[in-house]
Amino acid sequence: MRLKDKVALIIGGTSGIGEATAKAFAEEGAKVVVSGRKEEEGDRIVNDITDNGGLAIFAKVDTTNFEEVTKGVQKTVDEFGTLDILYNGAGIHDSYQTALDIEEEDYDQLMAVNVKGPYLAAKAVLPIFLEKGKGTIINVGSQATHVAGPGGSAYVTSKHALEGFTKQLAYDFGAKGVKANLIAPGFVETPMTEGIEEERLKDIPAQRAGKPEEVASLAVFLASEESNYMHGTSVTMDGGWVVGR
Template structure:
C-alpha cells in the first residue's frame, strides 16, 4: 500500500523546486494534492505531470502574503476532498545577504510576511480542520539558515529562526491533540529561490563572511532529497517524531 493513500495534502510553493518535488512524490504515494503557487504557468505544468501518472491534484493561485489566499487554499481542500491531513509550508523567498545595517523596512517586512506570517496563518487555518478530528500533520520547510547564523542576510536568517521556533512550539503544544509539526532544514538545494537575489547588493562583507562558507558544502542536491524527507515526516514511518527539525544538507552544517 502506498504511504499516503487517500491523505489530503496542501503544498505551498508547489510550482517549482522543492514544492514541486514534494507534490509529485506525495501524489505518487496516493495523496490528493492541493498545489498552491503564485505562478499559474508552473501550476499548469505540475497539474499535467501529476495527471499523466494518474495522480489527483487541484491547483490554486496563492500568495501566502495574503490571508484571504491562505484561507481559500484550505477551503479548497475541504470543498474538493472533504478534509485536510497534511500541510506543507514550502513557499519562501530569499534576501540579498544584507546585514542588519543595510536591511530596508520593505525587504524585512516582505521576507517576514512570506516566510513566517504565511506559514503561521496557514497553520492556524489548518487547526480548524485538525483539532476537531484530533489528527493532523504540518511540515515546515525551514533552512539551515534557521539553525546557523552565517548562511544568509539578517532578514532571511531572522525569518527562518522564527519558523524553526514556530515549528517546535507547535509540535510541543499540540502533541496531545494528535497533531504533529516538524521542519526540514535544507542545505544547498538546486531551486529557483535565488532568483530574487539582487547581485548588485553583494558586498565585501557578504563575500568575506557568508559566501566564504559556500565551498564547505559537499555538493548541491536536487529537490528530490527534500521530497524524500518530507515523505518520511508525512507518513506513519515517523509517528513519534514531533517538534523536530530534520537537517538535509549532506553534512555541510556539521563543520
C-alpha cells in the first residue's frame, strides 16, 4: 500500500503501459482516474479496478485540448477531493518516418500529443500541487529519449523534448515540493508495438520484450515516497537495449 490515500490521474490510461499503471496504482492503495479518448476501454479498466476492491473513475480527455484536460483535473478533484500524482502516458508513433517523409500535419499531431499534451496536463495540475506544497509528475519517454532509431524524426524529437521538459519541471518546482521524473521504457508489448518485427529483439540483451506490468512497477516506485530524492531523473527500463548503441 505504498500509495495509500493518494489520488492519481493517469493520462493515456486506456491501454498498454497506462492501463497497467492505473491497475498497479490502485493495487497500491491509490484512488485512480483513468483518462483517455476511448470511453469503452476506460470503463473496462475502471470495472477491473473496482472489481478488485479499488477506487477508480473514468474521465474522457483529449490531452491536446487544455479545456478538456482542466475538466479532467476538476473531475478528479470533485470525485476524490484532491490530486497527488500526474502520470503523462499518452503518446503516438510516427512509423519510423524521416524528416523528408513525414507530412507537416502528421508532425504537428505527434508533437501535440507527445509534447504539448504533457505540458498542458502539468499546467493544469501544478496550481494544486503548489498550493499543497507537494505533488508528483511522471512523464513517459522512450528509448528515443536517449538515442535515434527507436522512432522516426518526429517521435525521437518529441521524446528528447519530453526529457528536457521533465528536467525543467524539476528545476522550476522541485524546491516547491513537486517531484518530476521520466520513465524511458524500451520495446514493451503494447498496442503501439504490434507488428514491429521480432528481429528487433536480437539487439536487446534481455532477449525479450518488456511487459507493461514491469514498467508499471517502476511508475509505482516513482510515485511513492521511496523516490523522494529523485528529481528530474530519466530512468531507463529497456532490457539493456541502449547500452550497445
